[in-house]
Amino acid sequence: MSNLKRLFLISLVAVFALSMVACSGKKASLTGNIKVDGSSTVYPITQAIAEEFKKANPDLNIAVGTSGTGGGFKKFVVGETDINDASRKVKDEEAAKAKENNIEMLELEVAYDGIAVVVNKDNTWVSDITVEELKKIWEPNSTVKLWSDVRPEWPKEPIKLYGPGTDSGTFDYFTEKVNGKEKAIRTDFTASEDDNVLVQGVAGDKYAMGYFGLAYFEENADKIKALKINGVEPTVDTVKNGTYKPLSRPLYIYVANKSLERPEVKEFVKFYLEKAKELVTEVGYIPLEDSKYQDGLNKIK
Amino acid sequence: MDNKELQRIKSRKLKNSVFHGLIFFCTIFGVIVLALLLYDILKKGLPWLTIDFLTNFPSRFPKKSGIFPGLLGSLWIILLTAALAFPVGVGTAIYLEEYAKENRFTEFIKLNIANLAGVPSIIYGMLGLAVFVRALSMGRSVLAASFTMALLILPIIIISSQEAIRSVPSALKQASFALGTTKWQTVTGVILPYALPGILTGTILAISRALGEAAPLIVVGALTYVSFIPKTPLDQFTTLPIQIFNWSSMPKREFQNVAAAGIIILLGILLLANSTAIILRDKYQIKIKD
Structure with missing residues (x-):
């Protein structure tokens, strides 16, 4: 028994010791905790931002x-987190909940993201689709069972559909833009x-x-094929200049005003907006125009 | 023997060998699947398995990604879970097997424990969120996660400890009582040492299960990226399975390999835990025979 106890204690x-060693930063740095959750x-x-910020502030x-x-947002509106990552704007009921708890928030755009509609590499019959056709395929109670139900010249084969689950912001956005109502889908x-x-x-x-x-x-472009929507191909340029419609969207972070009063959070958000242009590209998203980042920086001053 | 009889023997022998083959295939099937899985994981993960991988924090670069916070988070939780669940579980088993009267109430408790062992782990996560995180305001901490995990594996520990205690020969117990010992002396002096190998095996297997769980921890509030190591039980954390899950859903394809390397680490720890169970069992078994 005592052996066992010793083994356990050791x-x-x-x-514990390993944890301590790992955390003995030396440089003068900001201290405290920043809690982020969300999309x-x-x-x-x-x-990526956190990784870089941590390098400068090891403590x-x-x-x-x-x-x-x-x-x-459920955690954010009760004050559990400082920042919420969001792939859509805050909803009215979420904002109301935050107000109840005396939490005011600041909305900052950080990047653009496009939603790609994709098919198999061996799919030779389709390279271009319209939003109306997408709606016909994806709307609730859709009657489309075969590819030929969309355009008669397409093969008489069952169409197999894949999409994100209901907790996803991508799901919310796609259903709203294509089917006209958020969360409405077959x-x-x-x-x-x-x-x-x-x-x-x-x-x-x-x-x-x-x-x-x-x-x-983009990471899997050798395995699948993205469709043009209303004739526009999804690329960095078309998302950025807004011609890839309606499936491009801004991504946001929401910061609690109270948290922003803490120097570490303020510095972090500042760092976020300053570094976003470079790091957003690196992780596969599309940066905003420089002026938009500047707008954000002005907001937190 | 006439022809008919010969034919019947032949058909019986055929049936015999068909079933032999079928059952053999069943056995091999599991092994083949496991081997394929291992081959796939090792092929993808081994080249990525370096010392840096063990000591680095997660990164946006697959090459710089490491599993350190997940590893430490998992170890913290496992040790605390064991410290919480082991005494309570063994205590319950001793009470149920040695002290409790055999009445409806005891039966009711036993039935419930057996049922609890089959409850899906996500339910324990919700319980942990409501009770430990919110009601007892432990926050989304290592401690809350350990309490939740302790609840999750408690029924398994209790049931395996009960089995172990029941396997103690009654001759040994009666011999002890015959020497005039109290019940407590018999429990600590005879029953526990004899049952210990079985209890330990059950406990370590239960803990291995907890090590691989992700669902209840996500509910309790495990994070995806932490830039620090939990220093106290009240700190936030992430664990191995959650890190692995996150890597497997990243857009960059190389993260699939990082995930595979993480799986190798997790498998390694599980194997280590299980072999510890076997070594401890063998060691204590020999002692008793002497």
Whole structure:
């Protein structure tokens, strides 16, 4: 018994010691905790910023969660987090909840993201689709079962649909822009919160169609094909200059005003807007115009 | 023997060998799937498995990504979970097997424990969120996660400890009582040492299960990226399975390999835990025989 106890104690002490060693930063740096949660789409950007900010401020603790835009707001409006990553604007009921709890927030745009509508590489019949056709395919109670139901010249084969699950901001945005109402969609498609699952689904099925963030398409452009929407191809340029409509959107962070009074949060947000241009590109998203970042910086001064 | 009889023997032998083959295939099937899985993971993950991978923090660059916070987070939680669940679990088992009267109430408790062992882990996560994170205001901390995990594995520890205690020969117990010992002396002097290998095996297997759990921890509030290591049980955390899950859903394809490297680490720890269980069991078993 005593051996066991010793073994247990030794391992506890070892973990504790390891934790201490790992955290002995030396340089003068900001201290404190910054808590971020929210959209998994925005996560790669925030993670990149946090990684760089941490390098300059080794004693600072930054934690980033990925509860989804809505899940993150649930924590944000009760004051659990300082910053919420969001792939859509805050909803009225979320803002009302925040007000109840005396939480005021600042909205900052940080990047653009496009939603790519994709099909299999071997799909030879389609390279261009209209928003009306997309709606016909994806709307609730859609009667489209075969590709030929969309355009008669397309093959008489069942169309297999892949899309993000209901917690995703991408889902909210796509349903609103294509079907006209947020969360309104047919129910018989394969849903996954993991975009790589959707990529694999479309890549492995000649008669598949799916949609997800442009970053996931670009990384897998050798396996799948993105469709032009109303004749416009989804690229960095078309998203940035707004011609890729309606499936491009800004990504946001929301900062609680109270948190912004803390120097570490203020510096972090400043750093975010200053570095965003460079880091956003690196993680596969599209940066805003310089003037928009400057607008954001002016807001927090 | 006439022809008919020979034919019947032949068909029976055929049936025999068909079933032999079928059952053999069933056995091999699991092994083949496991081997394929291991091959895939090792092929993808091994080249990425470096010392840096163990000591780095997660990064936007797959090459610089590391699993350190997840590793430490998991170790913290596992040790605290063990410290919480082991005494309570073994205590409950001793009470149920040695002290409790055999009445409806005891039966009711036993039935409930058996049922709890089958409750999906996400339910424990919701319970943890309501009770530990919110009501007891532990926050989204290592401590709240450990309490939740302790609840999750408690039924398994209790049931395996009960089995172990029940396997103590009654001759040993009666011999002890015959020497005039109290019940407590018999429990600590005879029953526990004899049952310890079984109790330990059950506990370590239960802890291995907790190590691989992600669902309840996500509900309790494990994070995806933490730039620090939990220093006290009240700090925020992330764990191995959550890190792995996050990497597997990143857009950059190289992160799939990072995820595979993470899986190798997780498998390594599980293997280590299980072999510890076996070593401890063997060690204590020999002692008793002497």
